[in-house]
Each structure stands twice: as structure tokens, then as C-alpha cells.
Amino acid sequence: MTPALPIPIGNSRGSEVVAIFPWGNCIEDFLDTIGISLDKFCQEMTGGWLFGYISALQSAGLAPILYCYSRAILKTEKRIHSPTNCTIRLIPLPRPYRLLVRNMSSPYAWRAKDAFGGKISRLSHPFAELAFQFSPYFAVARSSLARLLQADNCTALLVQEYEDPRFDSLIAVGQSVGIPVFATFQGGDRHFRYLEKYFRPRAIAKAAGLIIASAGEAKRVKERYRPSCPIVDIPNPLDLRTWFPEMRNEVRVALGWTVGERVAIYHGRIEVHRKGLDILLSAWAGVNEAMAGRPIRLVVIGDGPDRAIFQQLIERCGSESVTWISNYILDRTAMRRMLCAADVAVTASRHEGFPVAPLEAMACGLPIVATDAPGIPEILAGGRAVGGILCRRDDAKVIAAALVELLSDSEKSERYGRLARQSIEARFALEPVGRRLAALISRSNLSRL
Numbered sequence: 001m002t003p004a005l006p007i008p009i010g011n012s013r014g015s016e017v018v019a020i021f022p023w024g025n026c027i028e029d030f031l032d033t034i035g036i037s038l039d040k041f042c043q044e045m046t047g048g049w050l051f052g053y054i055s056a057l058q059s060a061g062l063a064p065i066l067y068c069y070s071r072a073i074l075k076t077e078k079r080i081h082s083p084t085n086c087t088i089r090l091i092p093l094p095r096p097y098r099l100l101v102r103n104m105s106s107p108y109a110w111r112a113k114d115a116f117g118g119k120i121s122r123l124s125h126p127f128a129e130l131a132f133q134f135s136p137y138f139a140v141a142r143s144s145l146a147r148l149l150q151a152d153n154c155t156a157l158l159v160q161e162y163e164d165p166r167f168d169s170l171i172a173v174g175q176s177v178g179i180p181v182f183a184t185f186q187g188g189d190r191h192f193r194y195l196e197k198y199f200r201p202r203a204i205a206k207a208a209g210l211i212i213a214s215a216g217e218a219k220r221v222k223e224r225y226r227p228s229c230p231i232v233d234i235p236n237p238l239d240l241r242t243w244f245p246e247m248r249n250e251v252r253v254a255l256g257w258t259v260g261e262r263v264a265i266y267h268g269r270i271e272v273h274r275k276g277l278d279i280l281l282s283a284w285a286g287v288n289e290a291m292a293g294r295p296i297r298l299v300v301i302g303d304g305p306d307r308a309i310f311q312q313l314i315e316r317c318g319s320e321s322v323t324w325i326s327n328y329i330l331d332r333t334a335m336r337r338m339l340c341a342a343d344v345a346v347t348a349s350r351h352e353g354f355p356v357a358p359l360e361a362m363a364c365g366l367p368i369v370a371t372d373a374p375g376i377p378e379i380l381a382g383g384r385a386v387g388g389i390l391c392r393r394d395d396a397k398v399i400a401a402a403l404v405e406l407l408s409d410s411e412k413s414e415r416y417g418r419l420a421r422q423s424i425e426a427r428f429a430l431e432p433v434g435r436r437l438a439a440l441i442s443r444s445n446l447s448r449l
Contacts, residue, residue, distance in 0.1 A: 015063040016155040022050050023160045025139035027068040033305045034328040042079045044330045049236045054086045056237040056434035069093050100135035133193050136165035146177045156441045157181040161188035168199040171206050180208035187353025209440050213354040214374040237433035238359045242332050245365030246340040261295040262407040265342035268357045270304030276348030279396050281317050286400030301325045339364040344406045349373040363424040367416030369402040387420025
């Protein structure tokens with residue numbers, strides 16, 4: 001099979017333009033945690049839900065534009081995302097927001113005290129609390145953004161995460177210019193500042209639609225907000241031209257990996273609690289014990305905010321059979337080859353939205369051992385019949401037993417891997433997901449919602 005080619009952007013006359021807003025008040029708040037520069041984001045970064053959505057929308061004839069607030073620029077810039085040819089609008093952070101967060105070490109914290117790193121005097125506490133409560137609502141310059149959306153002829157807004165003050169602000173912007181606003185759940189935390197408790201129900205009441213693939217999250221939203229807009233279970237899409245199986249031993253030789261080892265692999269962000277990486281290492285200790293004397297290896301690929309904590313955990317467990325490749329792999333071909341070199345994929349997450357990493361591994365023909373974090377039961381609907389073993393969260397023994405089952409039986413793991421690939425082809429390819437997104441978002445369908 002040949003490497004993926006970028007899908008041409010649908011900028012032809014008549015294409016509907018979808019403005020996409022990824023997580024965060026500032027794009028660098030995400031990029032810094034994975035060690036990626038803004039230039040590399042624009043020129044090289046692919047994958048994940050974000051670029052999956054962009055490619056899926058393009059495949060359906062829509063024209064996505066990526067809107068990102070950035071602290072690195074002083075005036076609005078237009079760039080092109082090289083792999084997809086998608087337009088990126090970089091917008092400078094509003095000055096009021098910069099002022100309100102300038103002394104915050106963690107603007108996304110749960111409490112004002114934590115946002116300011118615990119350095120709040122009794123005298124300054126009321127002002128710090130006000131800055132903490134109001135700052136996210138100043139992260140969007142509503143009037144200038146509304147003008148930009150109109151200039152770009154946007155027909156819809158698609159926002160990552162609805163449990164976020166930025167969603168409340170973008171609903172107001174959409175209402176002001178008559179553009180419908182949709183939002184997708186990708187596993188974001190619910191903070192509920194005081195203002196959120198007031199604005200969020202009103203914002204969701206004005207949303208045009210919510211994309212929630214996790215059944216548990218959809219139930220929570222329905223019970224809490226009783227939205228009048230549709231809630232649809234569209235999954236995150238995957239470009240099968242990028243993710244496909246290769247010959248394992250040939251790839252291992254090319255990568256310099258040991259051919260005779262049985263390899264489990266995790267790839268994703270290094271966030272110890274959310275991704276359950278402490279549980280993963282505990283489970284791997286159980287695998288080592290059960291398969292003592294057999295050549296096995298756990299390969300961890302990724303970077304993130306908990307890199308120092310994770311390094312300590314690896315050193316503490318003292319296992320020589322754990323290899324950590326501690327960087328974010330921008331090259332999707334390189335990432336695919338590493339997945340294809342493994343025998344089993346594993347994720348021990350405690351919290352997710354609808355993760356893309358398991359989809360990528362399954363598309364590469366790997367069976368998967370995964371916990372029942374939100375979104376994963378939907379991916380593994382059908383269980384072993386779709387090439388996966390679903391485990392309870394926080395249960396290292398169950399995860400270890402599932403890994404041992406697949407690592408010790410190459411025939412079973414290969415059979416499960418073929419089932420996993422078939423499941424991805426049937427349910428998560430760009431084109432069918434793109435059609436469902438277009439049916440929800442397209443201007444011609446709004447009258448039916």
C-alpha cells in the first residue's frame with residue numbers, strides 16, 4: 001500500500017465552510033505539553049481527532065478552517081496545514097485575557113489557589129478569585145472573531161468540548177452572526193466555575209448539535225441539561241491510507257527491534273492518572289512474573305505533562321523490559337511502522353472521550369487490551385469479536401491476564417488483529433464518518449434538526 005496523500009481542501013465555490021476550534025484558550029497550552037512548536041503544528045502534525053475531522057469533512061466536500069488563538073503572534077495570520085492543505089487562522093490572544101492570566105501558573109486549574117500556584121496572599125485573594133473566574137470568558141474576542149468568521153464565509157462552528165467556558169463564548173459569537181454551533185466530546189474535564197453554572201445550560205440550549213460517541217457521557221448530558229438539539233454518536237474518523245498493517249518481522253528488522261520478542265505497545269500522551277500509566281506499569285509487572293524467562297517487551301511512545309513523574313515510575317518498577325520513546329512522533333509513517341512491529345496494543349486509561357490511539361493500533365492489525373474508560377466500550381462493541389479484550393479500569397491484574405493471554409498465543413493475537421482491522425474498516429473510515437458529519441453540520445440539513 002502507498003503512503004497517504006493529502007485530501008484537497010474543498011474551497012471550490014459553493015463549499016460550506018466549517019470553523020473548527022480545538023481545545024484550549026491558547027494553542028500553545030496544548031502544544032507545549034507535547035514539545036511541539038507552532039511551526040511544526042502547521043507544517044507536520046497529523047492524526048488525532050482534530051486532523052481526522054478535517055480530513056473527514058474534506059472527504060464530504062466541506063471546507064474546514066482551523067481557528068487557533070496563539071500567544072506567539074501579534075496580529076491575525078493565515079497559514080496552511082501542509083499535510084491536509086487546510087487553512088489555519090492564527091489569532092492573537094485578547095489583551096484582557098493576557099492580563100488576567102499573566103500571574104497564573106495553571107489557568108486550567110480547578111481552584112484559584114491552584115491556578116496561581118498557591119501563591120495568593122489574604123489581601124490579594126479576592127482579586128485572584130475574580131481573575132480565575134472571569135479569565136476564560138475573555139479568551140475569545142467576540143466582536144473581532146465574528147467579523148473574521150463572516151469574512152471567511154463560515155456556515156458552521158465545530159468546537160472541541162462543550163464543558164468549557166470557551167464553548168459558552170463561541171455560542172454567543174455564533175448567535176450574533178447567525179451561524180450554528182456544534183460541539184464534540186473528546187474527554188475534557190468538567191470544571192464548573194461559578195459563571196459556568198449559569199452560562200453552560202443556556203449555551204447548550206442554543207447549540208445546534210452535540211457529537212458524543214460515549215454512551216455514558218451522552219446519558220449524563222441528557223440528564224443534566226435536557227438539550228433540545230440532537231446528540232449523535234459519530235465516532236472519531238481514521239484515514240486508512242495512513243494506518244494499515246505491514247509485515248511485522250520486516251518492520252522490526254528495519255527498526256532494529258528484536259525479532260524474537262513478544263511486544264505490547266502503548267502510544268499516546270504521558271498523563272499518568274488520566275491514561276492509567278501507573279496501572280499499566282503495575283500490570284506489566286504481572287506480565288513479567290507470569291511470562292518469566294520468555295522474551296517480552298512493553299514499548300511506550302509519547303510525551304506529555306507528566307514526563308518526569310512517569311520516568312520516576314519506570315525507574316521505581318525497575319523493569320528492563322520497558323522501553324520508553326519519550327517524544328511525540330510527528331511522522332505518521334514512522335508511528336505506523338512501530339505499531340506494526342508490535343504484537344498487542346494496550347491502553348489502561350481512567351478517562352477518555354473517544355480515543356484515536358486504539359483505532360490507529362487496530363487499523364494496523366493489532367489486537368487491543370483496553371480499559372472501560374468512556375468511548376472505549378463503543379470502540380470495542382462486540383468485544384473479542386472485534387479484536388479486543390475490555391478490562392475494568394484500575395484493575396492491573398485483569399489487564400495483566402489479558403496481555404498474557406495474547407502475548408503467549410501468537411495465533412490468537414494474529415486472529416484478533418485481523419478482526420480489529422475489519423472492524424475499523426467497517427466503522428471508522430474517513431468517508432462514512434465524513435458523510436455523517438456533513439449530514440449533521442451541512443447548512444442544507446439544518447431545517448431537519
